[in-house]
Amino acid sequence: MAIPFVNSIISWFLKKRKHQMELFIKYPVDVQNELLFGLIQVAKNTEFGKKYDFSSIKSYEDFALRVPIQQYESIEPLIERCRKGEQNLFWPTKIKWFAKSSGTTNAKSKFIPVSDEAIEDCHLKAGKDMLCLYINNNEETRLFNGKGLRLGGSAAVYEDNNSYFGDLSAIIIENMPFWADFSSAPSQEVALMSEWETKMEAIISETINEDITSLVGVPSWMLVLLNKVLEKTGKDHILEVWPNLEVYFHGGVNFNPYREQYKKLIPKKDFKYYETYNASEGFFALQDINGCLDLLLMLDYGIFYEFIPMNNYDGETSKAIPISKVRLHENYAVVITTNGGLWRYLIGDTIKFTSLNPYRIRITGRTKHHINVFGEELIIENAEEALKLACSKTKTTITDYTVGPIFMDGKIKGSHEWVIEFASAPDNLEYFTELLDNALKSINSDYEAKRYNNMTLVMPKVHSVRKGLFYSWLKKKGKLGGQHKVPRLSNKRDFVEELLSL
Secondary structure (H helix, E strand, O other): OOOOHHHHEEEEHHHHHHHHEEEEEEHHHHHHHHHHHHHHOOOOOOHHHHOHHHHOOOHHHHHHHOOOOOOOHHHHHHHHHHHHHOOOOOOOOOOEEEEEEEEOOOOOOOOEOHHHHHHHHHEEEEEHHHOOOOOOHOOOOHHHHHHHEEOOOOOOEEEEOOOOEEEEHHHHOOOHHHHHHEEEEEOOHHHHHOOOHHHHHHHHHOOOOOOEEEEEEEEHHHHHHHHHHHHHOOOOOHHEEEEEEEOEEEEOOOOOHHHHHHHHHHOOOOOEEEEEEEEEEEEEEOOOOOOOEEEEEOOOOOOOEEEEEHHHHOOOHHOOOHHHHHOOOEEEEEEEEEEEOOOOOOEEEEEEEEEEEOOEEEEEEEOOEEEOOOOOOOOOHHHHHHHHHHHHOOOOOOEEEEEEOOOEEEEEEEEEEEEEEEEOOOOHHHHHHHHHHHHHHHHHHHHHHHHHHHOOOOEEEEEEEEOOHHHHHHHHHOOOOOOOOOEEEEEHHHHHHHHHHO
């Protein structure tokens, strides 16, 4: 156990950062503009910088006109050259790390370049900031008297042509400062194990007798781990195993479907949940207030932000706006320029601003993960909110779900098909379906219009499937663990049909 003065020293060191955050909160546009021109200056002699004549860019308008918005496929040839050893292509310092990411269960992998600057000034800085904000908000914390249980990705780091690739979490663990490793569990050796189920057992063996004070990881996978801990120990709830547990830092998927299950597992009134928003491409936002659902957009992590209004979204040909022009409660696709060499890169996420002073956001979904087969424009935020309402009224909880369309066929009208794995299933699935449908109508006017008198869409079809189905599905695809996510909404039927066939 770390002794109390270590707790005090680490807390003092982390708290100092709060004053730097106040600078970008007070001068967000200036900080972002300075950052953009810093990135342009640093990369002006790279192959990419010369191609778009970075040396002559004098304003944001020049930059937006000159450099095209890009998705992964557009920059993949440059990334592949970099992976084979070529350097100074899109970033001047040597890039040896690549975060392997598929985002969802799609087979195709992306290799996102991760520079030393991105590791140090973005990902590791965000980890420290997460602790800094928590400590500033919770003066009585005993966080560093115990250890943080981290549940990262399932892959170790692999070498290929003197470059290294793996889950981002594995790359971060490889580069962690000594004090972070000292205050974390499990050991690095276990954290980097590749085989997910063996790793789970090893984590449990290593941590059940530790004084765990915090949890860090993706909610869906952390839930699997915590339930296995209870199975192994025979305890009724997690506080019987780790009585000093005080906070769960989570991100990666929407927490709403899991909230009630966590409350049962960790029955502590003042237990804290802190949300983070990061991806292989960068760390973007952190919860900065106890109990708040909004995230503070972090503007000094070497990432310059632009936003595409979703009502005008058209992939790479979209027109983006800088942060100074965003409006409250509109849905935007996020475009980033980073200190890892990504230039005007579409990350595929959508957000909305809940505050402009400071800039706070909520994640609303993915540009590709929505259903709009019938003009209903159903996004993940709508689905999550409707599920929350239906679950609340039926006293049920959900482990996982996915939704796809039922296409029109002759006289058969369109519909949505939901595959839901309940932790506690409703007594009456028909009533649950009705509540879900009504909630969607109240939340989304496009959906309501298409459902009016069953003209275009008929009542959704809901399947309550066996416990463990989604786990079996991910296992079959070799996608167990850490950063793999279930695709929530799709315009195709592939995921629904694969699940139902199991």
